[in-house]
Amino acid sequence: MSIKNNLLQIKSQLPQNVTLVAVSKTKPVADLMEAYNAGQRIFGENKIQEMTEKWEAMPKDIQWHMIGHVQTNKVKFMGEYVSLIHGVDSLKLLEEINKQAKKHNRIIDCLLQIHIAEEETKFGLNENELEGLLSSTELKSLHNIKIVGLMGMATFTENQNQIKKEFQNLKSIFDKTQSVSIVNCQLSTLSMGMSGDYQLAIECGSTMVRIGSSIFGTRN
Template sequence: MSRIADNLATVQARIRQACVLSGRDSASVRLVAVSKLHPASVITEAAASGQQIFGENYVQELVDKAGQLNDPIEWHLIGHLQSNKVKYLPGIVSMIHTVDRLSLAQEIDRQWRNKQDTSCAVLVQVNVSGEATKSGTTATEAVELVRQIARLPNIRVRGLMTMPPFFDDPEAARPYFKELRLLAEQIRNEQIPGVEMAELSMGMSGDFEVAIEEGATLVRVGTAIFGER
């Protein structure tokens, strides 16, 4: 077994264990392998080991890798997205995790209308920590942003995404994950037409077990699979 295959098996085992401890079905949590700054060859290696979803932070890198690979891969854009880069994504990505403003959503809607027969699945990024260095709408403004995005015909709001502050102790991130889950429940209760709060994208290599315990359905793991960049 290769190093990456072994790492993937370890991460998947950790996901299953976290689900057992929190009384969840492991099928309710999907692993997004974060491959940014790693060569396309390691993605092929991970795909050969059964990994299907890969997350990239940078549009150009994602487009370049997608052009190199023929593996049956589902690409997610998980990094900050500038509106002028959206035009490169239709036909490549199946989900964008980082929609944090209406103008960006409107550009996604326009590009998908022009280039795709299907709508784009998006997550609304919420800056639950309030850190100035992180992107995302505020928890206070998230409900109205979701309501506005839901009116766009070529977008499907599937849930929320967040990045908590970095802590050495993963337990310290728990309140931020819990806040996102409660916000998703609040939005779900609004019963906004066309909106699903089916996905919570939260948790990375150092804290994804805690995120799963708090309801994560998509965990974004890079270092624990591919090693340091």
């Protein structure tokens, strides 16, 4: 199957309210252009340097999503162009994104990462930390960021019941926080689900899925 065929097949199965992020990390620009020419405009990368090189080389109507863990000192390299930062897990990181967005006179959209998996290796806020962040006075003063939703990654396991339980947990946290009304915080996006579990994630209420290998083939 070609990248184009893979992409069109996945898109044909997605509900209209679900956004597809094509995870293109480690893939060459030629592969991304094949997806672009098939209509894909949202690409997800996990290394800022690689994403920046692709941004410079590719058409400017692409939305670039940073889906990896973000180090504060690297934010400046994507401040000019990044559309959505997925894995935001601290006020410190939000403050840095705000600072870099301000330099470019932009508002950068962010998703707060919630820790739902049983593995300790995964990043993210727990429910109490999320509540603390959303009610903090510091957050209200960040005018160059906008929190548009939550994201989370399920445990890497074959156990579908466990994955489902984790997705449902994230959906219930999302539902509870949708009532938060701060100018720079309107939660409409729930990003969960990847190549192996996106159908289950959509059943559990996901509105954004991150799919890589099912489009581009196995990672290099």
